[in-house]
Amino acid sequence: MNPLSRAPLLFIFSFALGTTLLMGAFLDAQPGVAGNPEPAPPQTQKLTASAIQLERILPPEDLLIPEDTRVSMYENVILQLTKTKKFQHVYRSGDRTAADAPDLVVLHLIPEAFKPGSQKEREVITVAGTTSIKVKVQFTSREDKVLLEKDVVGKVRFYGENLRATYDLAKKVAALVNESF
């Protein structure tokens, strides 16, 4: 065979071999996808509760968050929790009737970071002006035992008012509730 005609064949063969090796390495790195199945990570046991109470959002002293953002976050989370239909009752902070709930889970939202953006910047420059809120979502028992803890970030990137970040955050909290309960 002419060496000139052998060169493209060699190239194709080496390319195919390289791709196969790379794919093999990738599949090996994915647990449970390749041929030798690794034991799946222990499925987090789903929590059960018939009622949930959302505590007031009190940011740490060194973090200043506008009041409307705090209030909007609280109310949006209440609305989204109700929409999940995972609980018979969604109690607000301070609700006296929550004392009678048999298995109550308490939800704490602890703000960790807040970046005030700008609607005008978002709409004019597009890549700037993002408003974001980072919150630690903590589900505890009535006795303050932490059942689940996760960080959630609410953002508004392109279009919409700054308070829309709180709506985004509430949707993500509701998604976390849906996968954990």
Add this chain to the structure above:
Amino acid sequence: MRIRSVQTILGVSSTQGELVRQSLRLARLLVICVGLAFTAIAAPSFGQQPATAQNLPSSMIPNVKCVIGLENIKPGTTGTLTSLPTGLEFATGKRKATVITSSILDVFTGQESRQDVSGMGGTLVEAAIPYGGGRFVSLFSHKVDVLDVEYVDSDGGFHGAIFVLPAGKATAFKNQLVAQGAKVSRHVEAPQPKDQKP
């Protein structure tokens, strides 16, 4: 014959003249009656000032948007915010929500800037303008006041309501609530979004 014909002509002309005069009199009477009727209808309204936003009592603010937080009121509804002797009332065409003064925990006011063209329709219009003209439209904004009211319901559950008012109205409304006995705590200035800074 000539004389008779002249008489008949004169007779005809005289009756025509009378007819014209009578119709003129009737027209005058009609004009006077219509004028009187208009005066009678308009008299009470001349005594009143036109019902614009400036002339309404300071306790009643129309075109207020309830962003979120009132029971039985859909988020984003526009209505009238009224300061009652017992608290505040937000009323839309069909629904009303009342917060009594004794249940108010705190009241905050702030200023924000809102885009002149906003919402889903506005966004579509901006996107439809060629050569990025929509971005130019986004530069136009107006100031609004924001009023946050934190309160508790009859079971002690915490609520927070956010209202967007026309510029310069929130502080006066807050002062009215405070005068009625609403609790207000000391507030620390939080960082405002860049477009809200003066």
